[in-house]
Amino acid sequence: MNQKFNSYFVIITLLACTLACNNGPKVITPSSDKGNTEGNGIFTPDPATRVIPNPTAEVGNELHKVLVEEVLPTARYVYLRVKEGEEEFWIATRKAEIKKGEVYFYRGGLLKTNFESKEYNRIFDEIYLISSLVSEDHSQHETASAASGSTAKKEIVVKEDIPTHTEKTVVHKGTIKISELVSDPKKYEGHTVQLSGKCVKVNPNIMDRNWIHLQDGSKDDFDMVITSNTFVPEGEMITIRAVVSLNRDFGAGYKYDLILENGTLVQ
Numbered sequence: 001m002n003q004k005f006n007s008y009f010v011i012i013t014l015l016a017c018t019l020a021c022n023n024g025p026k027v028i029t030p031s032s033d034k035g036n037t038e039g040n041g042i043f044t045p046d047p048a049t050r051v052i053p054n055p056t057a058e059v060g061n062e063l064h065k066v067l068v069e070e071v072l073p074t075a076r077y078v079y080l081r082v083k084e085g086e087e088e089f090w091i092a093t094r095k096a097e098i099k100k101g102e103v104y105f106y107r108g109g110l111l112k113t114n115f116e117s118k119e120y121n122r123i124f125d126e127i128y129l130i131s132s133l134v135s136e137d138h139s140q141h142e143t144a145s146a147a148s149g150s151t152a153k154k155e156i157v158v159k160e161d162i163p164t165h166t167e168k169t170v171v172h173k174g175t176i177k178i179s180e181l182v183s184d185p186k187k188y189e190g191h192t193v194q195l196s197g198k199c200v201k202v203n204p205n206i207m208d209r210n211w212i213h214l215q216d217g218s219k220d221d222f223d224m225v226i227t228s229n230t231f232v233p234e235g236e237m238i239t240i241r242a243v244v245s246l247n248r249d250f251g252a253g254y255k256y257d258l259i260l261e262n263g264t265l266v267q
Contacts (some may be wrong), residue, residue, distance in 0.1 A: 017171040051118065063252060064106050065136075071100050079127070090127040103136040107206070122189070132203065136253045175239060179218040185258045188244040195224065196239040198259045199232045207250060212263065214240070225256060228263035239266040 071083035078099070079092050082104075091109070098104070109128040116123050175194045197216030200223060204210045212232050213223040226242050241259035249255040 015266040016170070018097055034087070042076050060245075062107065065103060065252075066106070067103055068098055068100050071098055072117075072120060079117065079120070079124075089131050090124050092127055093130040093133055094255050096133065098133065105136065106130045121160070121228040124209065132206075134203075161204055177218040178214070178216050178222060178224045181224070181244070182219055182222065185244065185246055187229065189246050190244065192241055192243050194239065194241045195226075195260075197224075197237070199234055199236045199238060202232055202234055207252070207254070211254075212240070214238070224259040228265075230263070240264065241266060 026224075062097055064084055066082035066084045068080050068082055072079035072081075073095065076095055077092055078098055078100060079090060079096055081088065081090055091106070092115075093106075111132045112124075113126050114123055115127045158230065163174075175196045178195060178197070180232055181188055181193060195214060195216065197214045198216050200214055201213035202210060208230050209227040210229065212226045214222060215221065227238060228242070230242070232238055239265045242263035245256075245259050245261050246262075247257060248259050252267055
């Protein structure tokens with residue numbers, strides 16, 4: 001009887017061991033495809049760092065100083081191969097007179113990969129889309145441009161050609177002419193002056209300022225540059241008060257012998 005009981009006990013014990021082994025940890029055999037490392041544990045690419053075709057990534061707002069080494073113009077844009085330090089890369093911005101061999105500044109931008117240019121039938125592996133570029137000698141270029149254009153336009157430009165909403169210029173009390181200010185800037189240094197004219201150009205949100213270019217017809221095509229926190233659309237007729245500053249260097253090519261700062265609009 002004991003011998004029979006012992007036999008049953010041994011059989012039950014063996015069955016229990018067999019079931020336990022089948023439900024235990026499974027052994028994973030190595031894959032025969034040694035070249036396929038993607039998806040195998042630590043070799044799985046991190047989605048946060050993986051390069052996805054043609055993504056758009058916003059770049060920080062730090063100031064960049066670049067040397068233009070190649071210019072590829074199109075009808076609306078211009079592609080530029082630039083160098084910053086030892087690094088070379090491509091940027092694209094709206095159409096402008098960009099010169100090879102000159103230095104420019106810009107901030108921020110959008111990084112695009114696998115960017116196609118149909119005009120040049122090519123794919124840029126990486127390119128930064130930039131809103132605007134500023135020449136290293138920004139203010140000098142503008143002064144030279146105004147000086148060169150003033151002679152040619154002097155005979156045909158008349159004050160009445162400046163359009164206004166009311167078809168006539170409303171001169172506010174206390175307003176002076178740009179020609180008065182330019183003829184004797186020392187007289188006005190540190191004082192608040194008031195000007196009326198047309199906003200012929202605006203560079204918005206650069207160095208936390210809007211850079212307004214004002215003309216009133218009193219000094220040919222001379223642009224008086226005024227900084228302001230208020231945005232003024234191009235072509236708008238305005239009256240503005242601002243403080244006269246001399247010999248101001250803001251960096252990044254923004255250097256002026258004469259400039260008006262902290263402009264506020266007169267309603």
